[in-house]
Amino acid sequence: MRRRLERNGVFDQMNIIVDAFGGDHAPQAVIQGAAMAVQQLGVEITLVGDEQIIRKTAEEQGTSLEQIRILHTDEVFEMHEEPTSILKAHKNCSMAVGLRALRDDQGDAFVSAGSTGALVVGATFLAKRSPGIKRAALAPLLPTAKGVSMLIDCGANADCRPEMLVQFALMGSAYMKNVMGVENPAVGLVNIGSEDTKGRELEIETYHRLQEAPVNFRGNLEAREIPGGEYDVIVTDGFTGNVILKLYEGMGSFFAHKLKDVFSGVSGKLSAALVLPRIKAFKKQMDYSEVGGAVLMGIAKPVIKAHGSSDARAFYNAIRQAKACVDEKMIVTLTASVAALQAMEEKKIERA
Numbered sequence: 001m002r003r004r005l006e007r008n009g010v011f012d013q014m015n016i017i018v019d020a021f022g023g024d025h026a027p028q029a030v031i032q033g034a035a036m037a038v039q040q041l042g043v044e045i046t047l048v049g050d051e052q053i054i055r056k057t058a059e060e061q062g063t064s065l066e067q068i069r070i071l072h073t074d075e076v077f078e079m080h081e082e083p084t085s086i087l088k089a090h091k092n093c094s095m096a097v098g099l100r101a102l103r104d105d106q107g108d109a110f111v112s113a114g115s116t117g118a119l120v121v122g123a124t125f126l127a128k129r130s131p132g133i134k135r136a137a138l139a140p141l142l143p144t145a146k147g148v149s150m151l152i153d154c155g156a157n158a159d160c161r162p163e164m165l166v167q168f169a170l171m172g173s174a175y176m177k178n179v180m181g182v183e184n185p186a187v188g189l190v191n192i193g194s195e196d197t198k199g200r201e202l203e204i205e206t207y208h209r210l211q212e213a214p215v216n217f218r219g220n221l222e223a224r225e226i227p228g229g230e231y232d233v234i235v236t237d238g239f240t241g242n243v244i245l246k247l248y249e250g251m252g253s254f255f256a257h258k259l260k261d262v263f264s265g266v267s268g269k270l271s272a273a274l275v276l277p278r279i280k281a282f283k284k285q286m287d288y289s290e291v292g293g294a295v296l297m298g299i300a301k302p303v304i305k306a307h308g309s310s311d312a313r314a315f316y317n318a319i320r321q322a323k324a325c326v327d328e329k330m331i332v333t334l335t336a337s338v339a340a341l342q343a344m345e346e347k348k349i350e351r352a
Contacts, residue, residue, distance in 0.1 A: 015043065015106070025310065026113065028057055029312045134161075138295075144227055162205040165202070167298070168297070175330055
């Protein structure tokens, strides 16, 4: 177990800060997921939110709060609010208070299932970006035929510049190598064809920059290639990435419903009994709750955006994901990768 040195000189367990009032099933599911994480991962949890409601909810559902601290605030950021209002009008909401606690070294990572827009704004301006990072990017893990692939960006930046996409490739590669254990992550650029002349000016310029970047760039890929799993890091702008993500989620639900229809009736149920283990394995592979959440790449400390409809298991896995980011020193590696790219660019300028 990794340990950190507190300011008072006492060693303590890793502490994950969790927004107790973010998500459709908060705070019940958040509290249950946090308790599971304490028991199974050996971490401490700081729940941010109304202490009276948290304690009452835990008592009613019989959930232990052992190894769980509570950082009190009675304000909740509602989904309909303007994301930038987290900085002033709603600066005392559970998400904002948690992000400031992360910035002030009261925890090692942060997890929330609240508003995506507010989390991006809050993390960027409260927890701050890593040195050299131009924009933070949301990076979920998509199930594929070969495991999982990271999609970056999926909604934090609708409009991007080529240099931003190159940084996304670097950050995604650092995560897949150090956290997911992929030796030499293959990077692909989402486009409408494989040729280097395809796409908008953004894709064409990014393609040439990625060829010179310190990543394993395999060229353009079309969206239909993503499920095959040949690419470990899928790079695109936030608008395109969000469309891909929502279609992916929709197709997952579609397949689940079709499977249910296929195996309905007496003959279907008999057939299902024969292939039940494979069906369960497929459903588990397509289940977002098994992954955890989307990493908000580019922030000075690990921030995980859990799915809005996360249940207790999903919150547990989001916390597990946050722990892995800390254990594997993802931020250190990411910062070093960006610094190496900047050094390469400076040398190119000097030679020119």
